[in-house]
Amino acid sequence: MPKIDRQHALKHGHKSLAEFKDGYGIRYTTLQQRSREKFKQLYNIDYSRWGVVIGVDSEARYVTKQYVENFEEAKTHGMKSASKFPMSDASFNRHFTGLNPLAIFAYGDHSRYFGFDVDSKDQAPIHTLKIIRTLIDEGIPEDAIHVSFSGGKGYHVELFTDKHLHIDRWNELGAYVLHKSNLTGQPIEFRPNKGNGHAWKLPLTYHHKTGNFAAYCDLQTLEPFGVLESHDYLLRIQPVGIDDITPIITRAKAMQAEIQRKEADTKASQRKEQQKARQAVVITDARLFRTEDDKINTAHRLLTRGLVEQGTRWRATRELALYLFHIAGNDTETIRAQILEWTEKQIAAGLALTPIDQCAREIDAILEWIPTTDGLYSTVREISVTRAEIDWVTSVSNRYRRDLLWALLLRSKAYARNGTFYTSDRDIQKLLNKPRPMHFAVISKHRQGLVEKGYITADIPKNGYYEGLATTYRLLFEPVEEAEVIDSISFDDGLDGRALLRAIAAKMYEPKQLRAMKLA
Incomplete structure (x- = not known):
């Protein structure tokens, strides 16, 4: 990492390095030292719990570390996240070089920072610009909105305040901004989120997979700055007054109340529809619909009187088979003999013209079907x-x-x-x-x-x-x-x-x- 020297001071309009350092309250001469202290000013960091990239190339991944006083006992009980020491200045130094990029947690249930983690891939630039526009429209000064490139395909949009705000209030603001941006349901997350269970990846490092620098970006074009320019940008970040944030949260609460009212109305309407669905x-x-008695009477008529006209023999055969099987309880062999005898009488009376051998084949086909007809009666x-x-x-x-x-x-x-x-x-x-x-x-x-x-x-x-x-x-x-x-x-x-x-x-x-x- 380069040092801050006289040329750097002259570039920013100062006559000497001392004047430059005095103007910004800088106590250190390296970018690592300066940016590390700025991070500490802007973020309320939980030094006992953090995320860090372990491994290289395709094996590199973020893991959670947690400082515990009884380290040896924790390791004995299989606590893989246990750390013998809390997060230190050396952790920030390795972060800036890209050796072990850091992700932080807010300390406690309040935070003086809030971020939108926009990970919408090809849509990330569009979604990021929508969030920026909504924040400005809601009254956040442009110089209080800060965007950084994740190093992959996404962006981080950050706000910093001079006082702490409960994490739940921050998340209400986030949901409100996404709603106003028409981005509800998109792959955009908040940090810190409710429960403070997910870490926030810090900028000014190198992405552990792509190798891209996680730079700060121009608010209008999202064009990333260079390494030195990004560190200088961090130096200029100033927290916004909490009074600029609270009116948005008030509107967010009102919106949430309206959403809940509409949800209640929808549920009530659904209950009414469910009640209507039960109307009969x-x-x-x-x-x-022929009743069982209708079918039995038809079968009795056919057995005693026979057919009344030609062309009805097959349907009558089926009616008789159903009756004899389901009502009379005969087996198929007995039914076959009874219906064959009845059919011969219909042929003799001139009411059936089909040859008896074909009639026998049709009777056999019906008798194969009959056992599957439970329900016809x-x-x-x-x-x-x-x-x-x-x-x-x-x-x-x-x-x-x-x-x-x-x-x-x-x-x-x-x-x-x-x-x-x-x-x-x-x-x-x-x-x-x-x-x-x-x-x-x-x-x-x-x-x-x-x-x-x-x-x-x-x-x-x-x-x-x-x-x-x-x-x-x-x-x-x-x-x-x-x-x-x-x-x-x-x-x-x-x-x-x-x-x-x-x-x-x-x-x-x-x-x-x-x-x-x-x-x-």
Whole structure:
């Protein structure tokens, strides 16, 4: 490190070295000595705890050191940070040469310095200039704002005061400045931070990885000064009066109170929305859902009277198989024999035209499917739809997918067991039949879209479309517990499922909301 000599004094407009030293109160002739004493004046340093770079090249890293009186005992108990001596003047000397760069902690819970650690990489210069501009706009004199280059990609913006300020107050100021700078959420930290748990890296050293000098910078351009100029800059730093800082903290407190008020309002609004989400409308007379009695009566009619027209043999076969398996409790071998006998009678009566050997193959295919159909004979439950479910359905932007999801929601409420239910495409068409049913190809296309978007799972049986087999569905939606019934609505064959959705939503939402949901 160079010494302060007469040439240096002349450069700064002084006639002699003595005059220069007297003007700045300098007691030492080396930059190390002078800057070390200036650091001590500006920072209230905790000499018993500090950070220091240990190692070289890629192994170099900051470690925390802590002075303890019983050093040997601390090392015996594995205290890796223990130091036999407190931070000393020699520590500052090694810092200036870049041998062991220093990072300091504030002493106690008050500080007479505060810094913004801007580590936004490519955005660091922009963010730094925004902070500087906000500080000036808030009334901090330009000559009280000091910027230094970290040596990596970031910057430090520092303030120094003539009196100590509680660290919490400093952090309130910091949060306020970031808010006013529109930098909240950016990778910018405060030092000392709340809890005083992170050290502040001092300038005027060499970065332990890049080798760049951590210089002070021009406030307007962020252009770094040279080594000598940076040490001279440090000498000229003067603390600002605490009266320049306290008005900003007052505004920061007011802002924080406003933020807390808005957060409280938001939470209250969220609680209201959660309460609304539990509102439900009960659907009465849901005649499109066949009850267990309906299905049993159909099976009895088929067994005693047979088919009434051609073209209904396969569906009737499936109805009989479901009844004989789930209600009568027969095994598949017995069911096969019963249905084959019944089929031969239908062929003899001219109501079935398919050859008996093909009918037998179709019966075998149905019997393979039957054991997976637990739930097709569920008793229809009281059906209620919550606002949360309406929100979920209408979150689908595509109109066809929304209608399909709505139909599946209704079917699940009637027949789902443990979240799983079975529905054929024809069942969906019954719910969406006005002004015209949704085509099978449209159902297939948009069912796949709902699967891909994570709304449902769908297990489609082989040849399900041609044979009218039901698809196994599960809705990926967590139902609302403890729903509050606010109204009821009737639903029968004369009402389309889409109209039912609009009618239920009209009981839960304001007209403006309905228009935004495109349901009005």
